[in-house]
Amino acid sequence: MSENALYEELMRQLSAVGSVRRDLGRIVPFGCSDGAATVLTLLGRHGAMRIGQLTELLGVNPSATSRHASHLAMLGWVDRTLDPADQRSRIVHLTPEGHEQLAELSDRRSQELAKRLTNWRDKDLHQLAHLLSRLRADFDDPGTGQHAYKAPSEDAHRARPPAA
Amino acid sequence: MSENALYEELMRQLSAVGSVRRDLGRIVPFGCSDGAATVLTLLGRHGAMRIGQLTELLGVNPSATSRHASHLAMLGWVDRTLDPADQRSRIVHLTPEGHEQLAELSDRRSQELAKRLTNWRDKDLHQLAHLLSRLRADFDDPGTGQHAYKAPSEDAHRARPPAA
DNA sequence: TATTGTTATACTCTATAACTATA
DNA sequence: TATAGTTATAGAGTATAACAATA
DSSP states (O other): OOHHHHHHHHHHHHTTTHHHHHHHOOOOOOTOOHHHHHHHHHHHHHOOOEHHHHHHTTOOOOOOOHHHHHHHHHSSSSEEEEETTTTTTTEEEEEEHHHHHHHHHHHHHHHHHHHOTTTTTTHHHHHHHHHHHHHHHHHOSOSSOOOOOOOOTTGGGGGOOOOO | OHHHHHHHHHHHHHHTTTHHHHHHHHHHHOOOOOHHHHHHHHHHHHHHHHHHHHHHTTOOOOHHHHHHHHHHHHHHHHHEEEEEEEEEEEEEEHHHHHHHHHHHHHHHHHHHHHOOTTTTHHHHHHHHHHHHHHHHHHHHSOOOOOOOOOOOOOTTTOOOTOOO
């Protein structure tokens, strides 16, 4: 069972990389928490969506998502409009100011990463992102060998929702 | 600057993988927190060491490390002996019971990973661990292109300190 | 009756700052 | 005076459970 060594090593690195996340998480728009900032980036990447979808992407409890969305709404960076298809849900979407804040946020975090990962090639960055994506997909749903990794689009850096 | 898309994708995946970490983090010995469990695994992997070294490996503030160590000491799973070379420091090391708890913890977490990552090859696991290690090393110290990744040893799964 | 969100509450983790003891 | 660690405190994140509104 020395197989375990590989799993243990992965767990340690998964744990240790938390410090990188925390460092990046300190780069936030004024008045915005890291959790709310994450919601902002998800809306920019995937477009407007309901709390439930955000919750799934975040991999957290709906209560956390709800609070982050409220926070962003209070800042005026998102609006929550009733879903015509299901009045229980509201669709969360970025406001113009939300777009601005997100663009600045993305730039600042990207610059920080670029500064620190000077010796990383695109290939490495992509591969790590890909493996992480696959890890989460398989972990959440061990059944399928496939997972829905989608390479970042050419437009992703604009932080605009894809034809929301 | 569509370069940013790669960084943004990496950030998103780094953030999203937190849910995997939280899931694994719920597997802990009774009475032990995830933070304390992490200290346990570090002691198992690297052997007895001072709070300062643990702090560096954890990538957190010394105060957090101190509290986890206290917690473990209270459980009787580690001892803290004065460092003969510097009386300000104490060396944290696993007790026999700490070893037992760690072994069980490692087994349980590994089994969980094995169950969920059935379609992962050793090569994939190793590569992801490697990239994560490199990410943290380069992020913390962008100067050097080298980093101190050490492949898991054959004995790592025994969770014994290497000739502590 | 089941589902989507929201809110209140509790627990854990981390950072900051003040403090003790030793180098 | 500088450093290693500890403790108290505060801020942020998530999960649980109870609740409201709609399907």
